[in-house]
């Protein structure tokens with residue numbers, strides 16, 4: 001298939017790239033562009049050209065599927081040099097996204113125009129490598145060193161207005177193709193020649209301390225990641241006097257990092273996240289629209305879920321047992337929103353639009369017209385069954401009913417209704433308006449259209465949905481329980497929560513296991529274990545946990561758990577160390593010295609074992625789903641690819 005075509009509009013040529021879905025820069029695209037630009041250079045009738053893309057977006061980057069393979073010519077860096085060398089003006093006409101190699105191609109053109117709503121970025125850092133086709137060299141020359149560091153080290157795209165104000169684009173246009181042709185005609189008429197970003201940066205145009213400041217920032221905020229530091233090195237190289245040496249440094253860093261374990265892991269998780277949205281055996285076209293939502297329960301989870309939908313412009317009916325409880329839920333959302341405004345994550349204006357979309361009520365009759373209800377009430381099976389029986393009567397026949405349970409049997413809940421095929425689990429993670437992960441729990445009875453609807457809705461609203469089988473704890477909590485069991489045994493062996501927590505933080509987990517328990521409440525697991533048959537709970541891995549809860553130390557909310565909390569922060573407590581030592585003695589565990597690597601590897605081994613069982617039982621459809629769950633819901637370091645990926649290396 002031809003992926004590039006050239007048409008002529010008088011003296012202006014239009015080179016169109018058409019490589020669905022996102023115009024990734026495959027070998028065929030590189031070859032097509034190289035040939036098209038050479039033809040334009042040779043064509044005496046053509047005075048300038050526009051490069052644009054068909055479909056939903058400008059080129060969204062190098063073809064990720066080619067990155068692990070030996071590079072095929074023409075290489076992207078040679079192509080961008082060819083484009084830059086072209087003696088005629090070339091205008092990149094951009095819509096959708098110009099990301100990675102796409103932005104590098106645009107930067108090698110002499111001019112750039114874009115329609116409103118376009119995003120521009122160098123996200124390579126998120127895939128563990130450095131742009132390799134001049135992105136880190138041309139971007140600082142065009143927009144300045146600090147804005148370039150901001151874009152390339154953070155890997156976060158900027159919008160059209162920001163692009164115009166920094167000079168990244170020359171003009172915002174309305175009707176892309178005709179306006180870009182008109183723009184090209186104008187620059188030809190004005191006698192403008194092709195502008196090139198190949199001159200050295202003036203040494204007094206930026207602060208030379210910037211690079212070390214950014215390295216220090218990365219040491220704190222991007223702990224253990226190689227690519228952000230390499231991007232800083234590449235941009236620093238762009239500020240030298242030898243332009244070619246800067247490019248060579250960038251290229252060497254890019255090629256080296258592409259082969260790195262971190263990049264391999266990050267590319268794996270990128271692909272796994274996209275694969276997880278696909279449901280085996282379910283035709284995506286059977287999905288239906290969700291326009292309005294009901295939420296049962298306005299506690300932390302319910303309020304967070306309501307806030308999430310309202311933030312996405314979806315009307316929410318929030319049901320509580322009393323007007324006071326409903327008002328408390330609304331206060332929770334108001335408080336969350338005001339925190340987001342304070343932290344600069346939301347404007348006051350946006351926050352003011354969100355709250356009116358949440359309608360508190362105590363009457364199930366108000367749910368008569370909603371398309372989806374999510375129950376987030378107390379984690380007790382009998383209560384949930386009662387709620388679902390009521391929902392079945394109150395909601396229209398086409399409504400989907402979902403439960404946010406973390407570990408209860410979704411089929412039993414579904415069977416409390418006359419529509420078990422329209423009941424599924426939707427397990428959000430706390431805080432629900434922030435955490436990306438949602439487990440979509442598939443029972444034996446659930447209808448394909450229900451799963452397709454929930455999966456597509458989650459993707460559209462920016463969540464990462466993973467289909468999980470219906471078992472105790474589904475994918476995430478079931479595996480996390482094994483991890484916590486390993487951590488509980490290590491607690492007895494090492495004698496201290498801090499030793500275990502530190503080892504796992506240094507491995508890259510966002511928090512240590514005992515910090516997590518203190519934050520979420522040790523009593524949650526305590527109650528869950530009480531609900532399990534005795535033989536399902538390890539005889540002593542959780543004994544310290546249970547003793548702490550029984551002593552009133554439930555975690556942060558009670559001022560103490562594995563650690564003691566004061567306004568000065570968390571501290572290790574002798575009482576806890578004594579309790580651990582006594583418990584170890586009681587159960588014949590000999591304390592010993594374990595290295596951080598041994599501690600982390602014991603926990604990873606436990607995760608991997610449970611992961612294999614989960615795959616065997618079909619609770620997760622693919623190994624990558626396990627990784628997606630852990631990276632997006634449990635603070636597992638993304639650059640290690642997830643517990644299953646790690647174990648397979």
Ligand code: COA
Pocket residue numbers: 021022024025060061062063064065097099100101123124127274275
């Ligand atoms: N190379 C190859 N395939 C790519 C790709 C790339 N650079 N970027 C996206 N795709 C594929 C996805 O795998 C997905 O394939 P699928 O439909 O078979 O699952 C499809 O394009 C759509 O991507 P998706 O992410 O589901 O669509 P979206 O509209 O939500 O987001 C992007 C589009 C471009 C913003 C997003 O895909 C993205 O961030 N891509 C990576 C960009 C990047 O990092 N570029 C630099 C690489 S050098």
